[in-house]
Structure formats: structure tokens, C-alpha cells
Amino acid sequence: MPEEQVLGGRYRLLSRLGAGGMGEVWKAVDELLDRPVAVKLIQPERVDSAEAAARFRREVRLTARLAGHPNVVILHDFGHDADDGRAAGAVFAVMELVQGRPLTEVLRESGPMPLARAATLASQAASGLGAAHAAGIVHRDVKPGNLMVIERGSSEGTLKVLDFGIAALTAATRTDRITRTGQVVGTPLYMSPEQIRGDQVDRPSDLYSLGAILFQLLTGKPPFRDPNPLTVLRMHLTDAPPSAATVRPEIPRELSDLVTALLAKRPEDRPAHAEEVRERLAPFLPPLRPSPAPSPVPAPALAPTRPYTEEAPRRPEPETAVHPSRLRELVEAARARVDAGEYGPAAEELRALLPLLSTALGKDHPDTLRARRREAYATGKSGDHARAVRGFEALLPDLVRLYGPRHPETLAVRYYLATNAGRAGDHALAARTHAGLLPDLVSVHGEDAERVLSTRLYLAFELGESGEPGRAVESLASLVPDLARLRGGDDALTLRARHYQAAYLGHSGRPEEAVRHYEALVAHHTRLHGENATRTRTVRSHLAQWQERVRR
Known part of the structure; x- marks a missing residue:
């Protein structure tokens, strides 16, 4: 040219x-x-x-x-x-245009990497893949040659995934030629078993390839090697991968177990999504900046007890700076309190840690963002739903900016925002948030997914409670048959949707239809639970209320 x-x-x-x-x-x-x-x-x-x-x-x-x-x-x-x-x-x-080097070159020079650097590079790859997966994109050709390392500005390097949108053509051609002719196109070192078989390739395939790369980062070699590429393909299909800790004994068991899980033969046995990979890598990440020795004083005692704001947090005085590893320990301790149901104390601890995390790690660091999400979640679970809404509303624009609207973290925060808004009485905000969330959930999980069905139900409820019972009835008219088809007519979610449908029919000016729906619902509950069961009596009381309105 x-x-x-x-x-x-x-x-x-x-x-x-x-x-x-x-x-x-x-x-x-x-x-x-x-x-x-x-x-x-x-x-x-x-x-x-x-x-x-x-x-x-x-x-x-x-x-x-x-x-x-x-x-x-x-x-x-x-x-x-x-x-x-x-x-x-x-x-x-x-x-x-990125001024960096392919990970292929970095590996050729480095051999086995220090654990912290390997975890950092793999975590960044998982971050890029997770954002793509949330947007409905599967890379299909994750390999060191498609990972670019920018080595200035960070001791561990910044990693970027490239060739999204292009790799689909390579992978489709490669898999087709392997399955039809036995000819290997490109490197087989990082291909998933399902891709080798010519099966449908989805997000777990990218995670398998990431597992093979992480194995190489830690040990210096891919998990399966042979001079004959077809033998490597067979090994991916049939051979158990070696344990990374067996090859390199200083690798912690938890990190070695993650590699093994990523290299599972069956897609359903691998980590559920890239965000889980990042969370399991987090304990092995290094501090992001030089820092004093870990402080013996608990961080909450050092931080102002005020909600997180977007204003730049005040830096602690030098003598009170807390080592990032110590901050992570304190965050995990607060998370354990959440798991134990101690929501109020956990929220206070996380609220106190947020300014320190922002200072030590940066306000856009994944650990800081996750701590903000957990603080708002614990706040809502403690009963302060209005304050939780403010926390989720402040966090959501940052997640969309960094990860996009369909990343698992972003989707979770959008869901928590909607549910807390409804519990705080702001049903209009809850309905708007659920309505915006729904098409993205469908794109990521499919129309029949559990999350999609429950979100459709919550949307109908919030529409009805915000003064739009007619729109609620329209939503439920299509949801009830879908729930019956997918979960069965006796399922609790199906029955709840029918209850909402009957109620909002009445509130939209159709009380006779509400009575008919409640009569059918009472008969269904009686058959399932008996006529004196609490649920049956509750539905029967609603029926009586609408019968009385019809008689007036």
C-alpha cells in the first residue's frame, strides 16, 4: 500500500x-x-x-x-x-492508539511474575472483559497478543484489552476450520473447550482464556503445552490442568484455586462473571502508592463520621495515614457484619472508611466503589432508605462513567436504588429506575431470566403505587402468563403478580374485574393452602373490600 x-x-x-x-x-x-x-x-x-x-x-x-x-x-x-x-x-x-507492548512480549521477557503484578494485570483484564460482557459483547479471542500493557505511570502496568469487535471474525473462522478440516488457525494455547468443539461461545469462554493467561503469568508457561497444536487442543478438552501452586509452591491456595476454577471444563463450573474474578483477585493486589506501615489504630476512629460526598476528601495527617492493606481488612470486617445482619454498625464503619479509601486508593478504584455500594446497601437494610437512595444516586454516575450501564456493579446499584426508593416512598423514582433497568437486564440475561421477571413485577407495583394503576395493569397482563409459563401457576411470584393485577384493576376504575380476579385467586389459595391459611384469609379480605365497593 x-x-x-x-x-x-x-x-x-x-x-x-x-x-x-x-x-x-x-x-x-x-x-x-x-x-x-x-x-x-x-x-x-x-x-x-x-x-x-x-x-x-x-x-x-x-x-x-x-x-x-x-x-x-x-x-x-x-x-x-x-x-x-x-x-x-x-x-x-x-x-x-496505545503506546504499550503486547502481553506476549512482556511474558517473553519476564517469565513467572511477582504475585502482585500477575494479580493486577489479570484483574484489569477481568475489568475490561466484565464491561464488555455487561454490554452483551463476548471477545472470543482472549490471548496475550490481544492484551496491551502500558508500563509507565504504574509499577505494575496498566492493561488494556484490544480487538473487541474484530476478534469475533478471527474466532469464528478459526473454530469453523478446526472443526471442519482439523487445521489450526492461530494459537490454541488459550482456547476454551467449547470453542474447540465448535459449540456456542459465551462469556465463560473468555474467562477460561483469562484463566490460561493467569496460569502463565504466575508460572511462566501456559497450562497445556505440546509441539503439536492438535495435541494442545485435545488436552484442553480432556486433561485436568495442573495446579498452579504445584508448579510454583509460593502461590497461595486461594489464588491457585481461582486459576483451577477458571480452567474448569464445563462453563457452568467457572466463576459466574468477571466481577467475581476481580473480587477473588483483590486480596493479592498491591498497595497503589507508597504508604506508611499499617496503622494500629482502627480507621473508623480516624475518619470523620459523615456521608461520602463527591468533594475531594480531606487527606489524613501523615501520622494517621492507613496502609491500603489495612483498609481492605477493615472493609472486609464491615462486610462480615453486613453478612451477619448487623447493618447499622456496618454502615457506620463503612461510612467512616470511605474518605480514607478515596485518599489512599483513589475515588475511582474498584475497592472504593465497592465500599460505597456496600455502605449504601447496609444503610438501606438498616431502615434508612432515604439515605441509601442518596448514596446510590451519587454512586451510579461514577459506575456508568467507568464501567458502562450494563456492568454487574452498575446493574446491582440501579436495582438497589429502585428498591430503596420504593421503600422510602418515592414510587415515581422507583418506577423510572426499574423501567430504565429492565431493557438492560433483558439484553444481558435474556427475557426469561429470574432477574428480568422480578424486575417486571417490581416495576408494575411501583407504577401502581405512584398513581398509574392503568399502566400497572398493562404490565401485569403480559407478566402473569409469562410467570405461569416459566415458574408455574402455583409459584409464589405468580400468585403475587395476580394479587397486584386484581388490586390495580380495582384502582384503575374496574372494580367488577377486580372482584372476578380476587374470586379466582381465593379459590387458588384455598386449593393450595386451605381456606383458613393466613394467605388465603388475606386474599379473601381484599375480595370482600372490592365486593363492598361494587355494591355501593
Whole structure:
């Protein structure tokens, strides 16, 4: 390709950075926005069908949702240029230009890494993958060559996942050729068993690949090795992986167990999501900045007992600075109190720790954000729902900015915000939050997922309580059949939805219909529980109330 070629009338190619299985990567300048970019020219045979081209466009559009995540190389644009000197034209992707090295090179130089650095890099990879999974994106080709390490500014390095949206084409072609012809395309060292078999590939496949990488970070070698690539594929399918702690005895058992869990043959036996991986890696992360020795004084005694605000927290005096590892211990102790049901004391302890966490780790650090979520959660469970709402409302914009709206942490906070708003009496806020949450839950979990069904029920309830019983009835008219189909007519959630349906029919000006629904519901409860059961008597009392209104 001639120098100074311009693609799409906008991207001027300056110098070739490298080449690989997908094509060439060029340093370029976006002349419209006057910024440096990386342009990947994709081999025409990768997108030589309408189906492949459609898949590429779909993946790239999804990838745009990840813009701004610190552990993702942003994909800015894509296009097709017929004037590049090739008969077929150039299919290209435009990405953030990152000044770093592939993890492949770092591993080649380092061998087994210190535990803290290995945990840090793997945690950052899990962060990028988790954000993608929450947005409905599966990478499908997680390997060291697709992980970029930026080594300035942090002793452990900053890691970014690249080739989201592009890897789908590589993985689809690779799996198809392996299963049809036995030909290995690319490296098999990090491929999941389901990908090798040609089964449907989903988020657990990315986590398996991350487990193989974490094994290599810790031990210096991938879990399965052989000169023959097909033998490596067979080992992924049939052989138990070696224990990382057996290869390197100083690896803690909990860290070795995480690697083993990630490398489970069955997807359902692996960690549930990338956020769980990050939580299990957290105890092995290093302090993020030099710090004095751990303070013997408990942090809550050092911190002002006030709610977290977005204002910059006051730095503790030097003599009261608390080591990050000590802060994490105190957070875990407060979390244990939450688990034990001691919500009020736990909320106070976490509230006192938040300014120290923000100072020591940074306000955007995952540990700080999780502590804010747990403080608001414990506050709500203690009965102070209005204060919990304020905490979740302050936290939510930060999670959306850092992780996107569909990350597991963001989804959890949106749910807690809605439930606490309803319990605080702000049913309109609760309804708005549930309504906004619902389509994202459907996208992540599917229409029939438990979380989706319960959120639909809560949305209907909050609509009814906020003065919109007609909209509640409309929602319940489709929800009740879905619950009966998926959970059965005798399920408690199905019966509760029918109860709401009857009540909001009456409140929307249709009392005769409410009576008919309650009559059917009383008969159902009588059959299930007997006519003198508490639940039966409760429904019967509602029936009597609406019968009285009809007689008036």
C-alpha cells in the first residue's frame, strides 16, 4: 500500500506498526478530529460474505458502548474503502492508539511474575472483559497478543484489552476450520473447550482464556503445552490442568484455586462473571502508592463520621495515614457484619472508611466503589432508605462513567436504588429506575431470566403505587402468563403478580374485574393452602373490600 494513503476520506496512514492473522496495523491520523489513531486493515477473506460483514458491523456497534473504560482499547470507527489500490477494497477498523507492548512480549521477557503484578494485570483484564460482557459483547479471542500493557505511570502496568469487535471474525473462522478440516488457525494455547468443539461461545469462554493467561503469568508457561497444536487442543478438552501452586509452591491456595476454577471444563463450573474474578483477585493486589506501615489504630476512629460526598476528601495527617492493606481488612470486617445482619454498625464503619479509601486508593478504584455500594446497601437494610437512595444516586454516575450501564456493579446499584426508593416512598423514582433497568437486564440475561421477571413485577407495583394503576395493569397482563409459563401457576411470584393485577384493576376504575380476579385467586389459595391459611384469609379480605365497593 502506498505511503500517505487516506481511507474513508479521513484516516491518513503514516507508518506500519505490524501485521498479524487479521491483517496490517498502521499508525495514522484522523484528519477530521486531528488525533492519532491506529488503523487495522482487515484481510478481505475475513469479511468475504454478507454474514461476516454483518457480524463485524454488529460487534463494532456494540463495542462503541465501551468507550471510556480504562481497560479497553477503544474502537472508534470502521468502514470500507474501495480506492485503496486493491481490487476488493479495504475493510478497516480505527482504534485508539496505545503506546504499550503486547502481553506476549512482556511474558517473553519476564517469565513467572511477582504475585502482585500477575494479580493486577489479570484483574484489569477481568475489568475490561466484565464491561464488555455487561454490554452483551463476548471477545472470543482472549490471548496475550490481544492484551496491551502500558508500563509507565504504574509499577505494575496498566492493561488494556484490544480487538473487541474484530476478534469475533478471527474466532469464528478459526473454530469453523478446526472443526471442519482439523487445521489450526492461530494459537490454541488459550482456547476454551467449547470453542474447540465448535459449540456456542459465551462469556465463560473468555474467562477460561483469562484463566490460561493467569496460569502463565504466575508460572511462566501456559497450562497445556505440546509441539503439536492438535495435541494442545485435545488436552484442553480432556486433561485436568495442573495446579498452579504445584508448579510454583509460593502461590497461595486461594489464588491457585481461582486459576483451577477458571480452567474448569464445563462453563457452568467457572466463576459466574468477571466481577467475581476481580473480587477473588483483590486480596493479592498491591498497595497503589507508597504508604506508611499499617496503622494500629482502627480507621473508623480516624475518619470523620459523615456521608461520602463527591468533594475531594480531606487527606489524613501523615501520622494517621492507613496502609491500603489495612483498609481492605477493615472493609472486609464491615462486610462480615453486613453478612451477619448487623447493618447499622456496618454502615457506620463503612461510612467512616470511605474518605480514607478515596485518599489512599483513589475515588475511582474498584475497592472504593465497592465500599460505597456496600455502605449504601447496609444503610438501606438498616431502615434508612432515604439515605441509601442518596448514596446510590451519587454512586451510579461514577459506575456508568467507568464501567458502562450494563456492568454487574452498575446493574446491582440501579436495582438497589429502585428498591430503596420504593421503600422510602418515592414510587415515581422507583418506577423510572426499574423501567430504565429492565431493557438492560433483558439484553444481558435474556427475557426469561429470574432477574428480568422480578424486575417486571417490581416495576408494575411501583407504577401502581405512584398513581398509574392503568399502566400497572398493562404490565401485569403480559407478566402473569409469562410467570405461569416459566415458574408455574402455583409459584409464589405468580400468585403475587395476580394479587397486584386484581388490586390495580380495582384502582384503575374496574372494580367488577377486580372482584372476578380476587374470586379466582381465593379459590387458588384455598386449593393450595386451605381456606383458613393466613394467605388465603388475606386474599379473601381484599375480595370482600372490592365486593363492598361494587355494591355501593
